[in-house]
Amino acid sequence: MIRLEAVRKQFGGFTAVERADLSIRRGEFFAMLGPSGCGKTTTLKMIAGFEQPTSGRVLLENVDVSRVPPYQRNVNTVFQQYALFPHMTVAENIAFGPRSKRVRRSVYLPQVREMLEVVRLSEFADRKPRQLSGGQQQRVALARALVNFPSALLLDEPLAALDLKLREAMQFELKRIQREVGITFVFVTHDQGEALTMSDRIAVMSQGVVEQVGTPEEIYNEPASLFVAGFIGSANLLPGRIAENSSEGSIVDLLAGPRVLAHGPEQMLVGSQVSVMLRPERLSLLPAAEAHQLQISGRGLEGTVRELVFQGASARILLQLPDGTRVVTNVATDADLPFLRPGDSVAMTWKPGAAYLISGWPEHAGANTTDVDSVEAAL
Amino acid sequence: MSAPISKRGRIARWALNLFAAAVLLYLFTPIIWIVAFSFNEPAGRFNIAWQRFTLDNWRDPFSNQGLTEAFVQSLRIAVLSTSVATVLGSMIAIALSRYSFKGSGPLNFLLVLPITTPEIVLGSSLAAMFLDWDINRGFATVLIAHIMFQVSFVALTVRARVRGFDWTLEHAAQDLGAKPLRTFWKVTFPLILPGILAAALLSFALSIDDFIITLFNAGSLSTFPIYIDGSFKVRFPPQINVLATTILLASVIVMVVGLLWGQRSRRQQS
Secondary structure, rough: EEEEEEEHHHHOOOEEEEEEEEEEEOOOOEEOOOOOOOOOHHHHHHOOOOOOOOOOEEEOOOEEOOOOOOHHOEEEEEEOOOOOOOOHHHHHHHHHHHHHHOOOOOHHHHHHHHHHHOOOOOOHOOOHHOOOOHHEEEHHHHHHOOOOOOOEEEEEOOOOOOHHHHHHHHHHHHHHHHHHHOOOOEEEEEEEHHHHHOOEEEEEEEOOEEEEEEOOHHHHHOOHHHHHHOOOOOEEEEEEEEEEEEEEEEEEEOOOOOOOEEEEEOOOOOOOOOEEEEEHOOOEEEHHHHHHHHHHOOOOOOOOOOOEEOOOOOOEEEEEOOOOOOOEEEEEEEOOOOOOOOOOOEEEOOOOOOEEEEEEOOOOOOOOHHHHHHHHHHH | OOOOOOHHHHHHHHHHHHHHHHHHHHHHHHHHHHHHHOOOOOOOOOOOOOOOOOOOOHHHOOHHHHHHHHHHHHHHHHHHHHHHHHHHHHHHHHHHOOOOOOOOHHHHHHHHHHHHHOHHHHHHHHHOOOOOOOOEEOOHHHHHHHHHHHHHHHHHHHHHHHHOOOHHHHHHHHHHOOOOHHHHHHHHHHHHHHHHHHHHHHHHHHHOOOOHHHHHHOOOOOHHHHHHHHHHHHHHHHHHHHHHHHHHHHHHHHHHHHHHHHHHHHHHHO
8 A cells, every 4th residue: 555665865964764664554553653763754754745755665556656746645644733724714624625626515515524523523613723622623633634535644643742631532532533434544653652552563663764563462572673672661681692592492591690591583593692582571470499490491580679669450570680680570469479578589480482582782781771760760 | 909109109100100201292292293283274385383273184185286196106106116025025035934045044134234224325326326227217216216125124024924834734735635826825825914914014104104215216206205305495285294194094093903903813812
């Protein structure tokens, strides 16, 4: 449906998008996720036609549109600040697209009315945008775009301007509208939670490069790079070297000492630098006495409890490995934890398959520094 | 209840009010004078000493043919030059705020020049140029001169308005299928129209009352200010006061209407 082939975009000496290869399917809810400055908005603008790629091609419905101006592309955008026309009423805003394309009045008027119903704003048709709340303005922007029956709807951080409560409500609203109209949604966000809950597939971008494209589960469970692992959710990244490859996975010599068993997307060469990713909620804690047995099976580490933060349904525990590396775990509070006090020694274990291999070494071994900070700040 | 004021405080406040009144009197005396003398029945050719109240002057404001002709010339020049300058100046303003291009820095500087340069310099150098090129000075040269300084005023006034313009609105229009021309007329233009109107009014006023630059480039043409200047020497008919009062009235009406309009649109926005 939408295809980007080796798209690159430079502004003077600055490269905003290094290389983007993407293929977005019809009817899909697709997210482009990354920190600010990663090139996701520039990529969206190249699909919309506001920017032209320095090299590479943008294809819509198998037609190369790289040099086609925005007003001749059959995609529509919902802008971050909505960009509603302040001098027009809600209905006039929605009718702007069809009127620009010289659609007959008798044809577009019912369509405008129908769109107003889809976004539940029928009684606001004659208001000016300024008389509406942020959420209502956003729905006008949606209706104004969707009334053109675009082959794809592009949304640039559509929820960023809303407060937290409204944002959560709009996530469901967007999903509902997308199901109702069946149009491809391409959605740019820096909020991983938003991307994970709403999308069918996610492209994670960093510094102008698409790091990984996959379903939320794939992105979360099998991150393709250290960046993806650190950006999506919390991750403990333990650096090491491949010692041995077996049918069950790879045995890794951690710099922190013990050997663990982990699996990755492909076999990696013995001796290559890798990181073992352990998600905090996949770790469980056992009495220290069991550490030795667990380490032999390659599914255990020994550590000391540093901090404990009760969070209601779960507790967040900061552990220190013998070499000083800090690891964060989330433990359900219904688990029996009478033995846990700061300073206690514990054994940490995980289910087979929970340790995932990523090539390369992280900047900081162990938990994301932000996670460590958040635990310490809570105390 | 306001706090009790000491005696010194009361004197200070009284002095401040007196001072304010004096300043207002100083500012408005000439205007009041002009308006009052439009109702005077002059003795002789000079309407400068109060005789008695009459409405005759207002009944026949165009009785003085030379004055009427000069007034009409001024209006024609103001309408034409304002139209041209508003279009040119608005285009410059939009270009300057919309795009950053080679030479936009020097252009910004050049825009301010006609405003900061003394009128005597602008007027005389323009006249010298026309003389050098053997161009007869008259209606056309005055028109050119007025457009020259009006363009700067229009461009700077419109630019102040356009500065806050959200250019993603243009993106939104194009995204919805509007070609650049439709985008301009349906989105950009209606939104910056108040700024353009304000600029047009300002430059109209500048043209109507310009004296120095006009005098240098008018040749034998007589405009309203030039006629008034000349009339001091031979005769000063009360029709001058009538027409001046009319202009004053017109600008006050425009100002009040603009103010009400602005308040209304602000109320709608909030």
